[in-house]
Amino acid sequence: MRVRLLGPVELTADQHPLDLGGPRQRVALAVLGLNVNRVTSVDHLIDAIWGEAPPPTARAQIQVCISSLRKRFGEAGRPDAIKTRSPGYVLELDSSEVDSLEFGELVAVAQQDAEAGRTAAAAATLRTALGLWRGPALDGVTSDLLRHEATVLNDRRLTVLEERFRLDLLLGRHEEANAELPALIGVHPLRERLYGLLMVALYRSGRQAEALEVFQRARALLVEEIGIEPGPELCELEHAILNRSPALDLAPVDLAAPEPETRVTPRQLPTTIGDFTGRDGLLDEIRRLVGAEAGLAVPIVAISGRGGVGKSALAIHAAHELGQHFPDGHLYVDLHAPESDDRTPALLARFLRALGVPATSVPDGAEERAELYRSRLADKRVLLVLDGVRDEAQVWPLLPGSPTCAVIATSRSRLSGVPGALCLDVGVFSPDGGLELLGRIIGADRVQAEPEAAAELVALCDGLPLALRIAGARLASRAHWRIDGLVRRLRDEQRRLDELSHRGLEIRSNIGLTYQALPSVAQRLFRLFSLVQAPDSPAWVAAALLDVDLATAEDILDALVEAQAMETVQYPDSPHPRYRFHELIRAYAREQLLDVESTVDRDAALARMLGGWMALAEEAHRREYGGDYTVIHGTAARWRLPAEVSAEIIGTPMTWWDSERHALVAAVRQAAEAGMDELCWDLALTSVTLFEAKGYFDDWRETACHALGASSEAGNRTGTAAAQYSLGTLHMFQTRTAEAANCFRAALMLFEAVGNMHGQALVLRNAAHVDGIRGDNEAMLAKYDEALEIMPLVGDRIGEAHIQRSLAGWWLGQGQTTRARGLLEQALSISRQEHCLRVEAQVLHRFAELHVAVERFDLAREALHRVLRIVRNIGDQIGEAYAVYGLGVVRQREGRLDAAATTMAHALDLSRRLGERLVEARSRYALGEIALLRADFMLASTHLQAARTLFAALGSTVWLDRTLGLLDEVEVGVPS
CATH class of the missing domain: 3.40.50.300 (P-loop containing nucleotide triphosphate hydrolases)
Structure with missing residues (x-):
């Protein structure tokens, strides 16, 4: 059995090649063969086979390749040759079973013979080694990663061949060299040593003129092809031939005898550090x-x-x-x-x-x-x-x-x-590792005396050993300093790099070495990336900062990662890496940004980046709602990627939104800080799609407040109205009806003042819902009617469907099921025509209520199961809470109390986690009602008391009255 790499890649058994299968198996065998008895990672195999564009199934396909190779090795009598070793595989073979290893061993033996003066033996061994070659190394294998290895092997072969000719000349085999060397020179015309060997062979054969002619041909070719004269060795050889130097008869290559050598044992290692730890x-x-x-x-x-x-x-x-x-x-x-x-x-x-x-x-x-x-x-x-x-x-x-x-x-x-x-x-120290190093520098007692300050010091130093050594050295040289004093200094990001300097040691110059070694375009991205305030960012952010295409930006990011100026973060649910700075590097990049980039260029880069977030959020909303429905937009400039790239980035809109939540909040905050009020309110309002569905009420409040502050300060009335509308909607979702009504009143006045009819319709729609919660049905119907008149005028079909669904709920409560059904059918038709699954789910949920009202529980279950499939697929957790509650109602009305209690408990858990207080209150009410039916008065009282508190806080008078009625029944049922 033999692995053959010196020529076409082969696995042989009894000197006959085995069928390896496709090209991937050949590449895999070549990689394993080049790393015999060393672990080859799966990532290395993937890079070798697919390069920079591996398929999603690459790891699975590697397993298939390895399995196939194991079968071939089994056929060759070595079924256990390939072993699994983290993080990949190892091919365990003897050197005699791999031709490239045997070649190397034979060459080493020849070198020893040559040094010992056994010239004939050395030449014979080299002939044997060269006989292992069957063509160019790794011939037939197409892999960018293996191209370099093949070049190295082929260069080694040529070097060994030259050494064999040198030894042959020492042995007087001039005529053989004269016959072989011209053809070899034809293949490698720029190899000066080959010309020199041929010149010596011709001269020693009595062909001085031909030897000099070889030199002239070599010189002419070198000058014409690469514009250089022959090297000094070839020129000295020409001179020696011209003068018939006696040295040519004895040592044609070594023209002077070497001086005696001295045996020495070098010990050049620097001293190691005494407090080495953590590795x-x-x-x-x-x-x-x-x-x-x-x-x-x-x-x-x-x-x-x-x-x-x-x-x-x-x-x-x-x-x-x-x-x-x-x-x-x-x-x-x-x-x-x-x-x-x-x-x-x-x-x-x-x-x-x-x-x-x-x-x-x-x-x-x-x-x-x-x-x-x-x-x-x-x-x-x-x-x-x-x-x-x-x-x-x-x-x-x-x-x-x-x-x-x-x-x-x-x-x-x-x-x-x-x-x-x-x-x-080598990564930075963990918090415990950093504390251990700090303790070794300044003493464990000082660390133990201020544990919180010491932990913060490690964090401010990014866990970087050099930074910790500098901070520790400053503390060690000042025994009277407290750790928290240095921590206070380091908290100031603008001074942090100044503080991390001590007697020739500093962080700034260390980071500067990395920065200065970068290409100019990578230096610029390094500077501009410090504008990013999000924890980490996708690659397109770099494209926006530089105003280049995505592929170019990814190449530049890779250069920064390769230089350790930036690091990647890979999240399990995303196939694409994200990029971020360590904080100390960010501080240095910020310094360079302020020193090098003009204010105009900084502002332009920031506007592109934030405009990129706006463009993607806008597109995600369109894909979620089927168009620019239920939202208004401003006039801030967008930075757009090609449509196909945007589509790939967004993927499933709600999943994208959720993964980018922190970055979107940071972008809104940054727009507010930069005075970009138009972009700030637009991005904040568009992001409500995420905050509403997932129940991210803290993020919703923060972004709406940023938008309100920035717009108010800039005198932007549309932006102020949009922010008030957003805050009012947040209050509405949390059923803070008084606050919601105040915000909607202010928003409506501003939208009317600037003539924004779409904004007016959106406010009226939600203000009507608040009126309904508060029991003001007359005001509710008036606002719904007015909003429903405006929506077709501004082209908001989904807004129409929303209102039709809400009105259907009102008429359903009045017992007018036919009228409710008509409105719901219109709303369902619109949502399906516009491919808006979110609103389709909301309409189907209301249909389920209609089916319950007419006691078609089978249809209600069918509708709610469809709702659940939709909301779970699109990631609408609030919708899921309502759907689960609806299923609980159906099961309760069917008399399946055990199933109803279980379902309502699930709805209660979901609503509490999401902060959805209306579902929480209604779930409590239902659980109390079920407990009362089971005569479990203590449990009923617990749930109903909680429901009463919630309904009172929500201002929901109808449900509050119902709850008080059930509590009276509990009082009657409890034994005195």
Whole structure:
């Protein structure tokens, strides 16, 4: 059995390829094969197969791929080769069972033979290694993620081939080289080392002129193709051939004998911190991988996290703990430091000198330095710590080739492009972890003396170790300071970064390193995103802030997340990530916003973002009601996404509204603070659709008050009327009839003054309902009639249906079922024509009351079950409470008292949780009535007393009289 990656990806049994199935199985096998004996995460497999656009069923399809591969391995006699290991799978095989691993082992053996002077053996081993190749690595596998791995393998093959030619020349096999090299140069025409090898082969074959002609061809091609002259090695070789240098007869590549080397054991690790704490789980992971017995691949740990989170401290501490496992030395480089600007050749030279290679023997070329570096580390146990890596490109050339070595790298970006690396994300401290660190710095007694202040200090520092160290150092240097004194200073967001500075340590410069490394467009989004006051935001907010399309904004957001300047939040009920700042980063971004962006640009970005919320809320309301019904809108500018994008974002309107509730409330608040009164009242009023259905009365009150304040201050009479109407409707829902009537009176006067007929009709509709609760039927009917005349004039068909439903309820109470039925049929027809499920449910609920009145309980149940399906699907919890209460009434009228009591108890629970006091009062009344029928006078009294209190507070005189009548019956029934 064999996994073959050096050519077309194959799994063979008895040297015959097995049928792997589709391309996904080939990609999965390639990924597992490149990470043999290392865990490959499911996410990594998904990225390899689908890239940036995986289907929703990606994880399930990965399971199918793995199951299929397991069957093939079973056919090959290794059914247990693929094992499940969190967070993915591991392919457990010997190096002899994977051609790429066997290739690497053969090359390592050849290197040892060459260093020991066993040239013929080394050349023979390399021929065997190269014989494993059947074509380009991973041939036939289409995966963006695997393209880099294939390139690395193919480059390695070419390097080994060049080394084989070098050894052949040392063995005098010039003619063979003359025959093979021209064709190879034709495939790789920019590879200077191949030209050099051919020149030496031709010269040693007595063909000096042809050797010089090869140099001229190489020079002409390099100048024409990429505009550069040949490198110094090729030029020196031409000069040596021209002068028939004797050195060419002895050492055609190494023109000078190396100086004697000194055996040294580098110990370059910085000191670890004495109060290191809080990373036990991460340390265990590092110990597990790095401290294990040498396997087939170099153990690599890639530690990532935002600036100041303690990545370097963790890496250095872990390296010290594991130091005894690496007796041949510890190499360390700080890539944050200024000298990290030296590119790979300089770093390789540093490491070579640290490993005992004399400076004069360090090769000039980066490739030769890398080869010598890997050769020096072969079979040695050396630990390499790369601190502050920028990206994967910095890591690749510095990786040892020997699995006896190990690498620990830290980076603000996740180094997921390093195959086989164990990626560890370092987060901020938990509250307990932060308190432990603070206690180690300032003493546990001070923390215990002010526990609340210490906990707040940890929160204000975002749990960030660097921030906690700075705050702790300030407290430690001032024994007379109380913790709450520093907390008071840190509460001021504008001063927070100034306070988090102490004797060369500061947060501002640390965050600044991340900010300065960002592309300019990402820097601008970083600044503008500080305008967002919501806890987190969807990606489209970034598009609005920058005024770009969504795909562009997502790319820029990904750059910020990759740089650890921002983090994502994934909620279980949403397929899309959300984005947010940590508070300290937000404070820095706010500073940059005020320093860099003009007031005009800041205001324009804010207006686009809030206009985006307005556009989406407006569209969600339209989809919920079938149009701009039962609402009025203002003239504030909208920032609109393409229609198909908006539709995807909104999805189910009520679900979208609910998920964005906090952001919508923040947007209303922010519009009020910015003096955007027109947008403020419009967004607040449109959001009532959510607050009403879900019973979010606190949010409703807050947003309506913001709208009222902003509109009143700006002299915006339409906005003031809309806010008064919204507050009146809130009071109406909470059955505070006096407050509701006052608000509606003020709103109606303002709407009449500005000539807004639609606003007048909406106010009249709800004011009529309040009159009905208070028993003023004459006023109620007059207002309903007036509103019903206006609604067709302003085109509000759903408003018509609302009023028809309400009037039907009145006539039903008067026993005029025929008249009620006619109104309800009209209302139902409108709601269905406009595809407004919410109002259809309300009309069907009233139909159920009609069916109960004529004792058609079967039809009533059918209607209420339809209502329940609708309100639960659209997320209308208030509607659900009314529907459940209605079912309880039906069961009570049918005489099914047990079922009725259970249903009414459910309605009571729902109404109390939602603050829906009318349903609560009526459910109490019904439960009291049922208890009275069962002669349970104590329970009846409890429910009816509660109902009396509620009806009195609601001003519902009819229901109050009914309740008092039942209480009299209870008094009669209770034994004296």
